[in-house]
Amino acid sequence: MGSQTILLIEDDPNMAYLLKFVLQREGFAVEHLADGHLAREYMQTHSIVDLVVMDLMLPYVDGFDLLRWMRDHELWRLAPRIVLSAREQEADVVKAFEAGADDYVKKPFSPAELMSRVRRHLGPKGRSA
Amino acid sequence: MEAFFSDQVLTIALYATAIASAITALLMVMIGIFRWMFHAESRRDESFAREWQPILAEVILGSSMPVNTDLNPQRQLTLLRLWNYWHESLAGQANERLKQFALACGCDRIALELARKGNRAQKLLSAITLGNFRHGQAWPFLREMVNRKDQVLSLRAARALLQIHPERAAGELLHLILQRQDWELSVLINILRQSREVFRDQLVHQWPQLTLKERERAFSLCANMNVSLPPALVHGALRMDSAVTLLVAALLWLERLQDPLHRTQLFLLLDHPHACVRAQAVQTLGALGTLSDVGVMVEMLHDNDAQTRLLAARGLAQMPSFGIERLGTLKEEIADSRAYQALAVANAEHGGAR
Numbered sequence: 001m002g003s004q005t006i007l008l009i010e011d012d013p014n015m016a017y018l019l020k021f022v023l024q025r026e027g028f029a030v031e032h033l034a035d036g037h038l039a040r041e042y043m044q045t046h047s048i049v050d051l052v053v054m055d056l057m058l059p060y061v062d063g064f065d066l067l068r069w070m071r072d073h074e075l076w077r078l079a080p081r082i083v084l085s086a087r088e089q090e091a092d093v094v095k096a097f098e099a100g101a102d103d104y105v106k107k108p109f110s111p112a113e114l115m116s117r118v119r120r121h122l123g124p125k126g127r128s129a
Numbered sequence: 130m131e132a133f134f135s136d137q138v139l140t141i142a143l144y145a146t147a148i149a150s151a152i153t154a155l156l157m158v159m160i161g162i163f164r165w166m167f168h169a170e171s172r173r174d175e176s177f178a179r180e181w182q183p184i185l186a187e188v189i190l191g192s193s194m195p196v197n198t199d200l201n202p203q204r205q206l207t208l209l210r211l212w213n214y215w216h217e218s219l220a221g222q223a224n225e226r227l228k229q230f231a232l233a234c235g236c237d238r239i240a241l242e243l244a245r246k247g248n249r250a251q252k253l254l255s256a257i258t259l260g261n262f263r264h265g266q267a268w269p270f271l272r273e274m275v276n277r278k279d280q281v282l283s284l285r286a287a288r289a290l291l292q293i294h295p296e297r298a299a300g301e302l303l304h305l306i307l308q309r310q311d312w313e314l315s316v317l318i319n320i321l322r323q324s325r326e327v328f329r330d331q332l333v334h335q336w337p338q339l340t341l342k343e344r345e346r347a348f349s350l351c352a353n354m355n356v357s358l359p360p361a362l363v364h365g366a367l368r369m370d371s372a373v374t375l376l377v378a379a380l381l382w383l384e385r386l387q388d389p390l391h392r393t394q395l396f397l398l399l400d401h402p403h404a405c406v407r408a409q410a411v412q413t414l415g416a417l418g419t420l421s422d423v424g425v426m427v428e429m430l431h432d433n434d435a436q437t438r439l440l441a442a443r444g445l446a447q448m449p450s451f452g453i454e455r456l457g458t459l460k461e462e463i464a465d466s467r468a469y470q471a472l473a474v475a476n477a478e479h480g481g482a483r
Contacts, residue, residue, distance in 0.1 A: 014182070014214055021186040110221035111189060 009054035036061025071100025080121040244270035260289025307343035348378035352385040384413040404434035415444020430468035442475035
């Protein structure tokens with residue numbers, strides 16, 4: 001578990017700091033990108049990571065578009081995708097799952113709960129086919 | 130040369146240019162100073178955040194950290210802002226740990242002081258903080274803020290009061306909530322979301338004392354928050370002799386909540402002398418009507434008011450028991466040209482065949 005890499009896509013610097021802190025404390029390597037455009041560029045030039053944690057409200061490229069891009073990509077669709085968002089309407093949650101999210105955590109959130117979901121997706125059965 | 134400078138107009142123009150240049154230069158200096166101050170403050174905040182973020186992150190994860198109560202006023206404000214941000218982003222045990230840490234740092238004392246003596250921005254920050262602390266001692270300060278004309282400050286104070294003691298706040302603030310038109314509905318709905326039930330209870334309790342305008346706004350709020358109301362209260366508002374504005378507000382509520390208990394009154398209101406009441410009644414019937422109501426809706430296609438006819442047609446299109454195909458058929462069979470027009474519009478809106 002210690003060598004697994006998580007891609008964090010979050011534009012809020014304070015939130016990004018905390019998430020990175022929590023994930024690194026748990027032993028994960030974290031790649032942080034602050035907007036959707038940078039995220040897409042990264043995914044086009046790097047091999048897939050073990051898990052993606054991402055916000056929906058991102059600059060330049062919408063989080064839903066990013067999810068759909070990953071879902072339709074030959075390799076990146078294999079990385080589990082956890083959405084962490086303040087958008088709490090049922091329609092947004094449904095839309096995120098339809099776009100390819102594997103999990104959805106609403107803000108305000110519990111770091112402990114987020115970590116248990118991360119561990120569940122990264123367990124022996126965590127990688128989606 | 131002397132002739133040149135003896136010209137009075139030229140002299141005035143030269144003086145005016147000099148004064149304008151001096152003012153421009155002064156403005157540029159002031160802008161430069163404000164920019165420098167703004168950037169200096171941003172750098173201070175960033176530096177403070179870099180120092181405190183690891184500490185707060187450790188607290189969030191459950192490590193006990195030494196507290197620092199020796200902060201200068203500027204840093205106290207930055208800490209409060211940072212703490213409030215985290216408090217509103219996190220839930221569960223992490224949030225509780227953060228709160229205990231903030232109390233140990235004296236943040237509640239700082240916030241009370243700001244509420245007492247601060248400027249507008251500081252009072253705003255104190256209202257947010259004291260609400261998040263659920264700090265009972267803040268009540269008189271927040272109560273004073275909530276009565277101010279300042280829309281942002283008064284709303285924040287209202288939110289804080291509802292966080293501290295929902296029942297008491299709902300009771301004391303009900304009239305303000307229903308009277309202040311500058312308090313936007315969407316913001317109020319967000320604030321009242323956690324206190325829906327106590328708000329409802331207070332509303333029902335104080336209903337007899339409410340004015341007509343307050344009752345209208347109450348229906349509007351309840352419709353948007355999906356709050357049910359006692360049948361007797363709604364029945365009283367849906368009487369034929371109620372004020373038109375109240376009837377429309379109550380019918381809108383009924384449309385949103387789709388409470389079948391008031392069908393009889395709804396049917397009676399389809400005959401109301403005022404067109405806007407009939408129109409809203411038809412719209413409401415379209416939302417909660419069943420197959421047995423189709424005949425009534427078809428009758429409303431012959432109403433004298435164009436809006437009512439159109440809403441009847443739309444209502445038929447939306448009824449699961451009727452549908453767009455039958456609408457198209459009805460359109461071809463109906464003799465009344467005005468009803469035909471309404472059906473044609475509704476048909477087109479739903480992409481029906483021409």
